Amino acid sequence: MSTKADTVTKKGYDVEELRAQFPILKELVHGKPLVYFDNAATSQKPRRVIKAESAYYATINANVHRGVHTLSTKATEAQEAARETIRQHINASAVHEIIFTSGTTAGINLAATSLGQLLLKKGDEVVISGMEHHSNIVPWQLACERHGATLKVIPITDSGEWDLKQVPFSDRSRILAISHVSNTLGTINPVKKLIAQAKKKGIVTVVDGAQAAPHLKIDVQDLGCDLYAFSGHKAYGPTGTGVLYGREELLERMPPCQGGGEMIDTVTLEKSTWAKLPFKFEAGTPHIAGIIGLGEAIRWMQDYDLDAMAAHEHTLLEHATKELLTIDGLRIIGTAKEKVGVISFVIEGVHHYDLGTLLDQQGIAVRTGHHCTQPLMDRFGVSGTTRASFACFNTIMEVDAMVAGVKKGVKMLR
Amino acid sequence: MNAVTMTIAQAQQEVVDEFALFSDWQDRYEHLIELGKDLPLIAPEKKIEENIVRGCQSRVWLNADVSTALDMTKRIHFTADSDAIITKGLIALLVRVLNDRTPQEILDTPLTFIDAIGLREHLSPNRSNGLSAMMDQMKRYALAYSSKS
Numbered sequence: 001m002s003t004k005a006d007t008v009t010k011k012g013y014d015v016e017e018l019r020a021q022f023p024i025l026k027e028l029v030h031g032k033p034l035v036y037f038d039n040a041a042t043s044q045k046p047r048r049v050i051k052a053e054s055a056y057y058a059t060i061n062a063n064v065h066r067g068v069h070t071l072s073t074k075a076t077e078a079q080e081a082a083r084e085t086i087r088q089h090i091n092a093s094a095v096h097e098i099i100f101t102s103g104t105t106a107g108i109n110l111a112a113t114s115l116g117q118l119l120l121k122k123g124d125e126v127v128i129s130g131m132e133h134h135s136n137i138v139p140w141q142l143a144c145e146r147h148g149a150t151l152k153v154i155p156i157t158d159s160g161e162w163d164l165k166q167v168p169f170s171d172r173s174r175i176l177a178i179s180h181v182s183n184t185l186g187t188i189n190p191v192k193k194l195i196a197q198a199k200k201k202g203i204v205t206v207v208d209g210a211q212a213a214p215h216l217k218i219d220v221q222d223l224g225c226d227l228y229a230f231s232g233h234k235a236y237g238p239t240g241t242g243v244l245y246g247r248e249e250l251l252e253r254m255p256p257c258q259g260g261g262e263m264i265d266t267v268t269l270e271k272s273t274w275a276k277l278p279f280k281f282e283a284g285t286p287h288i289a290g291i292i293g294l295g296e297a298i299r300w301m302q303d304y305d306l307d308a309m310a311a312h313e314h315t316l317l318e319h320a321t322k323e324l325l326t327i328d329g330l331r332i333i334g335t336a337k338e339k340v341g342v343i344s345f346v347i348e349g350v351h352h353y354d355l356g357t358l359l360d361q362q363g364i365a366v367r368t369g370h371h372c373t374q375p376l377m378d379r380f381g382v383s384g385t386t387r388a389s390f391a392c393f394n395t396i397m398e399v400d401a402m403v404a405g406v407k408k409g410v411k412m413l414r
Numbered sequence: 415m416n417a418v419t420m421t422i423a424q425a426q427q428e429v430v431d432e433f434a435l436f437s438d439w440q441d442r443y444e445h446l447i448e449l450g451k452d453l454p455l456i457a458p459e460k461k462i463e464e465n466i467v468r469g470c471q472s473r474v475w476l477n478a479d480v481s482t483a484l485d486m487t488k489r490i491h492f493t494a495d496s497d498a499i500i501t502k503g504l505i506a507l508l509v510r511v512l513n514d515r516t517p518q519e520i521l522d523t524p525l526t527f528i529d530a531i532g533l534r535e536h537l538s539p540n541r542s543n544g545l546s547a548m549m550d551q552m553k554r555y556a557l558a559y560s561s562k563s
Binding site: 030351352353354356357358361368369383384412413 | 439440443444447471472497498499500501536
């Protein structure tokens with residue numbers, strides 16, 4: 001689905017070479033070439049990641065940190081190499097600040113449970129924004145409920161950005177939990193600026209980086225955040241993997257949430273003591289194969305130029321925005337200046353479920369619905385949107401195929 | 415034969431034959447969309463919270479009324495609606511096949527036509543369009559009316 005034209009959208013960016021690394025892009029859907037625009041839900045995986053994961057099972061499968069035997073040592077080394085790759089990738093200061101989780105949701109739940117116990121008292125406040133994914137709302141609601149705290153919300157402007165004039169910080173604010181990039185709108189939020197404000201007030205900061213990890217260079221020290229969670233599967237890695245970065249000093253104070261193997265130092269029937277970081281937060285056998293695959297996904301991204309990928313995705317976004325806006329009655333939800341390659345839209349008289357169905361018939365995979373952001377849908381007065389989200393391997397021709405598909409769908413539905 | 419004198423199995427076969435006329439997806443969906451547009455709407459007073467069959471993507475309203483003939487035979491009359499037109503087209507087919515049947519026939523006859531006309535994907539729980547929940551709900555009404563003497 002691409003031509004030479006795509007390869008020159010960014011000088012030196014060879015989208016064909018990239019596409020060749022994703023086996024799934026050869027699949028047909030309803031007899032048509034797959035156009036995969038649901039990368040914000042989960043990205044496709046390059047062959048190197050698939051191979052790394054299966055090679056673990058085929059050659060070094062053993063439990064980590066337990067055996068004295070050779071396979072266990074190799075598995076442990078491979079897993080810990082992934083941890084170091086991730087540390088370096090997000091510029092954490094120490095490797096034990098990298099906690100493996102099953103995904104962003106698990107990371108935020110860990111943060112909310114543990115920080116809630118550590119910090120929240122009756123009458124305290126947790127601040128989130130109105131564009132958060134349910135995964136960065138509900139865990140905080142649960143924590144607030146447990147400790148008698150209240151959730152405060154940063155309002156969202158018409159363009160889909162935080163209204164920074166109305167950040168509800170108060171002397172009872174204890175935690176700020178915000179997304180780096182909106183999954184529904186694509187907005188890249190000014191997290192660094194807000195974190196700096198929060199820090200001055202002694203507020204602990206948690207960033208949901210699920211949508212940033214596949215698109216942006218993340219530097220946790222530069223951002224200044226206390227905790228940063230992201231998923232592997234949205235960043236070309238395996239499903240069931242994720243990372244929670246935490247500043248060492250804070251992690252040391254945070255209580256563990258799950259008990260079990262690997263996370264203890266000593267256990268007696270009266271009292272147990274905890275293992276060192278990061279193992280204190282990694283009870284049970286981790287998703288070893290997935291973690292090794294995640295490490296490989298990050299190395300794969302590093303072998304390319306993340307900035308060039310982002311520039312290519314931006315070209316796709318600009319083209320899609322321009323072309324979609326030629327459709328009568330189409331409204332884009334999320335028009336922030338700074339966006340990743342995510343475009344959400346509604347069309348007058350057309351239900352997103354119908355449009356998604358007709359696009360699927362044409363081999364085009366988009367996401368429809370509320371994208372796990374119901375409060376944001378309410379803010380914009382819509383029940384759902386159709387969302388296209390781009391990855392490094394998508395092409396201008398695919399965007400054109402989608403726009404043509406939307407036009408065809410609209411014609412059929414009106 | 416009108417719809418009521420047919421059995422559910424016959425009515426299903428009629429839908430299958432009707433869809434066999436379409437050679438590609440576009441014709442099939444255009445027909446479905448037309449059916450959706452033609453579906454007699456549920457009475458506004460029945461479009462209430464209690465009649466909503468929840469789906470994540472599209473919503474479905476379903477109402478069931480029962481009538482008893484002189485021979486005491488009960489028949490269920492369904493009316494329904496959805497906010498998505500393709501879902502509505504599928505509802506129109508379900509209503510056509512199941513409407514004014516006895517509770518026992520609804521309970522006894524497996525619904526196979528959606529699969530047979532190549533629209534099975536709409537019944538996937540992943541679609542969360544309320545359709546499979548609606549089918550369950552129709553069977554539940556039939557069960558409720560069959561046990562009430």
